[in-house]
Structures are given as structure tokens and as C-alpha cells.
Amino acid sequence: MKHVVVRNIPRGPQEAIAELATHGVATVHEAMGRTGLMAPYMRPIYPGASIAGTAVTALVAPGDNWMLHAAIEQCRPDDILVVGVMSRNTDGMIGDLICTSLKTRGIKGVVIDAGCRDVRALTEMRFPVWSRAISARGTVKATLGNVNLPVVCAGVNVNPGDAIVADDDGVVVVPRLEIAGTLELARQRTEKEEKSRQRYLAGELSLDVVNMRAGLQAAGLVYVDNANEI
């Protein structure tokens, strides 16, 4: 493994990234052709958080948060720290001190494939973390990893500089060069969904709004009046 910290990473347009957050993780994930979504075990430590920013990546050893300290220095305002772990681990690698530092420096949040602690303090300071566990378990500082190399986090390969969108539905990764295109598709989807919503509120059925009846029939779906007709 290369024990490297990369100082400069490309960053996408923050205005576009910020707008992705307004469309939400589900819509952005659909706009990307249903790709880029992290595993659903990644949960926010409190409900209602919704952020988008540029990924600064770190790879750490299980039970060891040494590299996170090197990563903090590489974060700029509006970044999101994304942490992968060498093997499955739930130790509390992120807590109130690290998050105080991150928040002070303008970082928007953390996405970590391990544990988070001090969740009450983080909730009170409104600094959001998406993690696979909440655990007070402390970590050591003994093993090197790297910062700003590609890292797999919760099943998705994240390149430093990719956009991260996170809310109550989970975390999605948008490759840097696809941000603009994804935003355009997300806008279209949001607009289209709003029109559909009005029809559903008026009592219409999705079978009609999305025009599914013919397809279901063609596939062989049969309607019967009662179970004993089967």
C-alpha cells in the first residue's frame, strides 16, 4: 500500500454540487442511472441533515484513526471527508474534537464506513456524520493508510474530488465529471415528479399516470375477481 497524502485534488463546481442536495439522494441516484449509492447500513447520526460537497478521501486501518488527522489538513470549506477502512470495523473513529476542528474549518460533514462517537455533542453542534455504527470504542494511531487516493466506502468506489450527496435516505457519489449532467437530469426528474405528484393528489393511479396497464397484461398478469377463480 502506498502511504501517501495527495495535497491537491480537482474539485467540481460548488454551486452545482450544492444544488444536488436540494434534489435529494434518491433523485440524484436515479439521475445517475441508479448508480453510486452506498450500502444502506450507512445512516445519519441524527435525522434531517442534508448536505453536498466534494470528497476528500482517507483510508484507515481497523481501530486506527491516525490518517484522519492527516486528512483534516487537506479539507477545504464545503468539502466532505469520506473514510474507507481496510477491513470491517465499527470503532468510534470520529468524535467531537475532530468534528469541532472540521466544522471550524468549514467542512460540511463526514461519511465513514466505521463508527462515530460523541453523537449527542455532534447533534447539538449540528455537524452531520453518516456512519455504519455508533460506538464509543476508542482508536489508536499506529498504522499508516493514505489520503486522497481512490477508496471504496460502503461498496462504492470514491475518487477524491467526486461530489457526495447525503441525506436521510443515504449517501450517493457523483463522479466529478458527471456533476453537471447529473444535475440537469435531476432537475428534469424533480420537475416531472412534481407533475406526477399533482395527479396522484388528484386521485389518479400510477397504473395510468405511468401507463403500465398494457405492459402488465403483455407480461401475463391476470386479474380475477376472487381467489377461488385461480
Next chain:
Amino acid sequence: MKHVVVRNIPRGPQEAIAELATHGVATVHEAMGRTGLMAPYMRPIYPGASIAGTAVTALVAPGDNWMLHAAIEQCRPDDILVVGVMSRNTDGMIGDLICTSLKTRGIKGVVIDAGCRDVRALTEMRFPVWSRAISARGTVKATLGNVNLPVVCAGVNVNPGDAIVADDDGVVVVPRLEIAGTLELARQRTEKEEKSRQRYLAGELSLDVVNMRAGLQAAGLVYVDNANEI
């Protein structure tokens, strides 16, 4: 597999069903002789929801919510949509559009052995869903299942027309023909528990309230003053 939608299902007395909700899942489950409870991984997307209604059932393929659209049409006011999946899956099959449609039509909630998305919007519109996961993962519409045939959901066999009771403690299924009897037993249990509660509030011990001392002694339980007497 039969690819069928059954249009007419029997429904129990909604007044009795609604009263089941006031007794709560734990009490109803006890009143049924400790049967009918779904696995505890089924959790509400927000705390405080408490509903009861008639089960409209659907069986879907993993990653595919096509049949849910056929199922919506079969739901009537006060129904609850119960969704089983052909193999373990956490994809977000239910979101704000489907739930807007369901809510508009008077359906009380959804119980799904898969994932749910748009949970913030659903929370704001107070439309409750019990699911095994929260996930933004989108689904396709390609594979048929069925609607209103018996389905296993979270370990319990649900027949269309059964009563569903769901709250913060989980989800319980009451076979349609047992609704009246279960309600009567639930009332008795609630009444009895209220009496016990007063005695506990007065400082009495369950050993005495439920009269357990003789049984424990007969089974061989020994009291010692200190651990070194063992």
C-alpha cells in the same frame, strides 16, 4: 408462480380493527397467544406511528416494484399494503410518489420486507411505513409477482384480509376470523395490566403481584446472602 391480481378480498370489521391499535402491538400479540409477530428488523421510519387496518398483499421480485402499482388499485380506505419479496432485498421500493397516492386514497400505511426511501418527505406527510431498511436504491419494473395471494412478510404468513397492527414495537398480523376474539382478549389484558400497574406504582413486586415465589422455589431457586455462600 401464479401472476394474478385478486380484486375482491374479505375484510374484517374496521371498528374492531381500529380498536386493536389502541391496545398496541405487544398486547395484541399476547392476546393471540404470542403469535403473528413479524421479525424485529421491521422498524417504523419515524417514531410514534400507530395504525391498524386490513392487509392488501403483494409479492415482488428483489429490486423490482412493478407489482406495487397493481396493488395500489386494490387498496381501499383503511387498508394497509403488505409487501413480501421473493428473496432478501433492501432496495427502496416505496417512496413519496407511491405514498402520496396511497395516502390520497385513504390507505393507512405500508409494511414492506424491503427498503423505503424519501423518508423525510414521508415523515413530514405523516404517512407511516414499516420496513427492513431505508435505502434510496431505485427499482425496475420488469418482473411479475402477484397481488392478494398469501405472502410471507418478515417471517409471518399474511392472508389478504387479515388485520395488521403496527406501532413502535413492530408489526403483528391477526387472521381475519380471529379479530373479534383477539380484541376481547386484548381488552381483558389491557384492563388487567392497568390494575397491575397501579400495584407496581404503589411499590409492590411482581413476585407478589403475579405470585411467583412458590414457583421459583419449587423449580429450585436458592437465595443466599452473599456470593461466597454458593
Next chain:
Amino acid sequence: MKHVVVRNIPRGPQEAIAELATHGVATVHEAMGRTGLMAPYMRPIYPGASIAGTAVTALVAPGDNWMLHAAIEQCRPDDILVVGVMSRNTDGMIGDLICTSLKTRGIKGVVIDAGCRDVRALTEMRFPVWSRAISARGTVKATLGNVNLPVVCAGVNVNPGDAIVADDDGVVVVPRLEIAGTLELARQRTEKEEKSRQRYLAGELSLDVVNMRAGLQAAGLVYVDNANEI
């Protein structure tokens, strides 16, 4: 297995134990040299609870809460009931009646390596429970275990009389004879962290506050300006 209830257990100084709660689980766990923490699947049934007290222990069979009733009688004000199970089980062994009794008698809370039910009622009465699951599943009263013998709960061996500290970050066990020493170290740690917090709020980096740069360099960490320099 010995089917015994031990009536008298040693208890630590409640004033010191209560102060442990103010430092929090993460700090107490660190003060103990990173030991004593239960597995992170132990979660509070509602956020914000924070308690510390003396462990009264019980060992129960899966699906059977008989011994809990014997345990209640052994609890005194400021105690915490700690429940281990003979094999993995999530049934709802603790509910509103038992907790009403415990609360009436001054017990601070419950830590149970099984399920909890009636969580809405418990939340309303502000009686905190840390459990591995929420489940309405009822239990029987048929098999003996024991009360106030050592018990493994969520991966930690708990002796009756040990101090328990529990909050949003999890549950930690402090051996009775280590309470005073742990408290002193926790105070020092809290004080030190407060000083560090001020430096982070002023924008300093942990690399400098904790003086990590030399160690990282000595271990072989290399900084490059761009990824293509690797």
C-alpha cells in the same frame, strides 16, 4: 448452572458513579484504557438518556424473563439492571410493567442483551433501556437462571456491584474497585479535551495540537502535490 439469587452485593460510591455519567461513555471508556465497552449493537430506546449506577445482574434463558422478576427485588435506588442471555435472543423481555416497577423503586435504567417492548410508553415515562433490539415478542416464565452472579452482557463480563455508565454512545462497565481511579482519569481527560477544543475552535490542526507530524513522517508517510506524482 447454579440457580441462585445473591441478596447482598458490594456497591461503589454513588456520588463518584454519578459523576462518571457527566463525563460520558466515550471518556470513561478511554479513562479505563479503552476497555469495558459493550458491543455497539446495544442502543438506547430513545436519544438523550445518560445514566450511571450500580449493576444488579441477571442471567436469563432465551425467550424467558422469569429471573427478571427475582432480580427486581434485589435492586435498590440508583441501581441499573444488567441482563445477559444464555444464547442470542431478541425477544421483548422488558416492557412497561416491569419498568414501572423498577422506576417506582428508584432504579435508573436497564441494560439488556435481548429485546425491549412498549418503547413508546417507556419513552413517555423517561425510563431508559439499552437493548439489542426492539421487539413486542412476549416471553415465558419457565426456566431458572440466576441473579447477582457475574454475567457476560454484549461481550463484557459484568460483576454485580460494578458501575455502569450508559448514554447515546453505548454502555461501559467500570469494575467496582476501579471507580475512583477511573473518575480521576476521566476528569483529567475532560479537562484536557476542553483545552484542545478551544484550540480546534481557533482553527488549529490536530496534527499540531497533538504533535503528530514527526511520527507520521517517521512511519513513512509521504506528501505529494498531485496524484500523478505517485
Next chain:
Amino acid sequence: MKHVVVRNIPRGPQEAIAELATHGVATVHEAMGRTGLMAPYMRPIYPGASIAGTAVTALVAPGDNWMLHAAIEQCRPDDILVVGVMSRNTDGMIGDLICTSLKTRGIKGVVIDAGCRDVRALTEMRFPVWSRAISARGTVKATLGNVNLPVVCAGVNVNPGDAIVADDDGVVVVPRLEIAGTLELARQRTEKEEKSRQRYLAGELSLDVVNMRAGLQAAGLVYVDNANEI
């Protein structure tokens, strides 16, 4: 819960059931339209076992195998004992004594949604068990369940009298009235697969054997010579 033992259950034609085993679980499951398969955590205690027979069902409490003894009496030669549990449990409910009795009486095997023990002895006597765990954990005999009522086992609803087919790929349930039809479809599928196998052995591609190229193209699949053409 009804605490009942049903003495007489319908049984399907054993000759047809036995032939189902020769087609294997995967083929039978396909012949049923991809239904009836238990969850994949159900594994045989040794490789190579392959059985089919009639389900005698039992429902037991977690950690309690009392009802299995009542169930043994209801088993006849060529039956398979199918055991569901009231809540998730891995205790070793089945061991060499029970299996000695079952084997002596001509029962073909056991399918249990809990644990199995004495696996070395069972392997030596070639009595196959499919279980969710191997565990020496002993059980009590204190709580009633029932025998020969429908039971959910590993996610599938099993009616007494259904056919069970089990091999290295898992366990599938064939409703009694569908045995003949399923067997006919299984034969057709086996025959068809044998023809396909010959073509694959001759080097043909499934794209051609199953004629998939047009469908893939119609769905939008694009072939490029190199990744940089994307």
C-alpha cells in the same frame, strides 16, 4: 396459539416426490415458477445429501424442543420433519438421540430453522439435517407449540403434507396439490437443460443457445471495442 397435535395429514404420492429429488432443488424451484425456496442460510450439515419427502411440521419456542418429541410420533417412513421457531434462535434442538429415533422409524431427514448438534455423529450415520446453525446449546422442555399446523420455516409457509426437496443448494417446498404438475415441468426442464448442456460443451454461447442478442440490443446494450470509446 393453539396447542394442538394433528394426527392425520394428507400425503402426496411418494414415488413422484422421490423423483423430485433426482431433479434437484434448483430445477424444482424453477419448475414452480421460482417459488417455495427457503432462505439460503439453511445449510446441510454435510455435503452430498439429497432427499425428498412429506413435511410433518412443528412449531417450537426459542431454546425449547419439547414439541419435537410430540412430532416424532407423527412421522412416518419417508417423511421429513420441518421445524419453525417462534423467534430467531440457533440453539441445538436436534441431536443424535432424536435423529437416531427418526432414522430408526424411516424418516428421511430434518429441516429446522434453528440449530443442530452432534453433527459428527449425524454425519457418520448419514442422517441429513438442514439448519440455520450448528450449536451444542441445549434446550429445555417447558413451552408448548404445535404439530402439523402450517408453519413458516426460513421464510416459506409450509403446510403439513407438502413435499420437501433438499440438497446442497438448499430446501424447496412444493405444495401437495402441485407435486404432479411440478414433477412434469421439472422433467421437461431437466431434459431441455441436458440439450443445452451439450451445446455448451460444444462451445456454443448462451447468447445464441438462448437467443439473447436481439433482446440485449433492443434494451440498449452497446458494444465498444475499447473503454476509451465510451
Next chain:
Amino acid sequence: MKHVVVRNIPRGPQEAIAELATHGVATVHEAMGRTGLMAPYMRPIYPGASIAGTAVTALVAPGDNWMLHAAIEQCRPDDILVVGVMSRNTDGMIGDLICTSLKTRGIKGVVIDAGCRDVRALTEMRFPVWSRAISARGTVKATLGNVNLPVVCAGVNVNPGDAIVADDDGVVVVPRLEIAGTLELARQRTEKEEKSRQRYLAGELSLDVVNMRAGLQAAGLVYVDNANEI
């Protein structure tokens, strides 16, 4: 945490310990009143191994096997190395080199609540390991733990000097002072089971051999001839 290696531990009578292995884990666990069994995720790396010996204990950090090297020196012939981990971890802490050393020195096997690697080589040299996972993941040597202090391994508290019995059914721990008593009860149980086995082989039912009919009836079990009588 105390970073200590204890050089001298008490050991039980090896002859008696060895005889425990002949009775097997399930019988020994029963003889102990159904206590001392590790969680069923502990599995042998190959079938057929059956050992008993004295526990030398080690506590290690996740992803770090440093203390195992200190532990090897404390092992004597007929010992079994028992390894607990500070938080859940599956890394391959034990491999062919460590096991070559252990085997050369007469140690009987390893029980580790983490991962094992080089399983093919270990299988060929017939050195048995019970572990929670098989994983090639390498570990570091950076964090201290301890050797020969009590350790929780797979849910059981193990004191150095306790007897360990391990076979295809799992791993059980016998406290050192209970070895003689447990052996006596195991002998009685084995003898009694052998008598029962003969009766089962002769076709008798456990309902009669263990005399359960009256108890089942007293508890309320009802027999009906057909399901429609319920």
C-alpha cells in the same frame, strides 16, 4: 487496560481434561447445566477435529496480533490458545507460521474470536483452529493487550487455566475448579444416553423413554385426528 503477561497460571488435571473431549462439547455443556458454550459463529476450519486442553488467554486489538507472539511463549504442551479481541474483527491473525510454532511446542489448537488464514496448510498439518471467520487479511504489531488475564471470547468469560473442549459442535469452557465434577456428570450423561439410544434403535419413542406424555397433557396439549377439528 493493564498491559501484562502473567507467566504462571494454574492448570487442571490433563487426564481428566482429555477425557472431557471424548464426551464431546454437547455433553460437557449439558453436564455444566448448559453453561460455558461459545457463540455458534465459532467454527472449526476443518471437520472432525476434537480437542481438550488448558486455556492460555490473550487479548488483542482489532487487526493487530502482536500479543499472540507473547502468548505463544506462555503455552505449554496440551494447552489451547484462546484469543479475545477488543472489538469485532475478522482479520487473519493466525496462520501457518504461528501454528507451526504452536504445534511444534505441543499446543493442541487455537480458539480465536477473529479470523484465521492459511487454512489449507493448517488442514494439511492437522492443527485445528476454531474461529469466527476465514480471512487472509494481514495484521499489524502495534498495540499492546495482555496475556493470561480473563478474557471474553465469543460471549464466554475465560479464565486462564480453565479447560477448553472443542469439536464439530463448537467450543465450551469448563472453569478449572469444576473440571472433576463436570467429568463425572458427563460420564453419567454419556452412559444414560447410550441406554436411551438402544431404546430408540429398538423403535421406542422419546415420549415414552423420557416419559413426557403426562407433562404435555398437563400443559394443555390437545391431540386431534384432523386439522378441521380445531
Next chain:
Amino acid sequence: MKHVVVRNIPRGPQEAIAELATHGVATVHEAMGRTGLMAPYMRPIYPGASIAGTAVTALVAPGDNWMLHAAIEQCRPDDILVVGVMSRNTDGMIGDLICTSLKTRGIKGVVIDAGCRDVRALTEMRFPVWSRAISARGTVKATLGNVNLPVVCAGVNVNPGDAIVADDDGVVVVPRLEIAGTLELARQRTEKEEKSRQRYLAGELSLDVVNMRAGLQAAGLVYVDNANEI
């Protein structure tokens, strides 16, 4: 998502790749600085298989193996088919027909982050598969994915053309451009381990062979003669 099949991928030197297999997964993983190892839930369907080859990658939808058929055509002799899935799924996507085709065409094996079926037939034909589950569950052919784009499989990002090494210890991925360097380091490690093995066989301790005593002492490890000295 791009629905693309890439026809031409770079391949590394097969001779070097084949030699990687002789060093084994654990050694190759160490030679890569402890990177590239898939999650330990990936297990071979039978013991003793050991292969190395070039990765042809495929991404499939849960419960849908359509793209595997497109992938087979892109495989050449000595390749290994590596399959990622869009969300967690255990369905049996690979069986005897597909594997007959793959084996006939000279492919060495399959690594799939989903299920495998027909395992008895595959074992008899000695065609190895590493999978996260064994399941007879059939799949549909309805949703496009892609072939020979980078894919995350069991937590590791795999590029088409990377080398795959798989044996009883798991699966490791070697980036194509690191094959030669990794092989050289693996040779050195194997040679060094062989020397160490001889010393262990002669009774030496790893504390001395790897020279760890000074480091342990410097880190603060204390030796005591008996536990009561602590």
C-alpha cells in the same frame, strides 16, 4: 448507468499471474502491502481450489443474471469472471449450465458477490466459484448492467484486466500494472517465510525469530509471575 460491453481489455502476463497462485492469497495480499483483499464472506464452494487469472468484470442487477451471458463471450482462456451486484443479493446467478460453458471455453473460475447454485455438479466438474452465498434461487433476464467496466466486488474495486488470485483463504485483486512487482515481493516473502518455518520447527519463538522482545518492552508490556502481582 452506461449499458456497455467493452470487447478488448488489457491482460497481464499469464505466466506471472499463474505463479501468483502458487504463493497463495495470504502471501500475495501481504506482498501488496495488505491491500486488495475481498471481504471474508466470499467463500469457495468446495475446499482446495486455487486459481489465478485475468478479471473480466460484469455488473448485474439483484436477482438478474442477464449480463453474465454477455460477459461469457468476452472471456478468454485463463480469465476469471468477476461479478458485482447493484445491491446486496444472494440469488443463485451462476449454475452448472453457465459454468459448463465457461469451463469449456477455458475460463478458470468465477468470483461473484451474489449466490451460486448447482454446487454439487460444479464440485464434481471441479469448476471453482467463490460466492457470498449458495442459493438455488433463480434469476430473471430483464435489466441491463455492463461488462468490462470497473466494478466493486465484495468491497474491492476491480478493473478489467486486473489479476485475481483465489484460494481457501479468499480472493485478492492485483492491479494489472502491479503484477510483476507483487510477484517479486511474493517470492521474497515465501522464501523468507520458509526460513522462519524451519526455525519454528526447531522450537524457536517468534519473539526471537522476529525480534520482538525489545519493542514489547518499550511499548510498556510487563511480565509478572502470577496474577496477584498485578
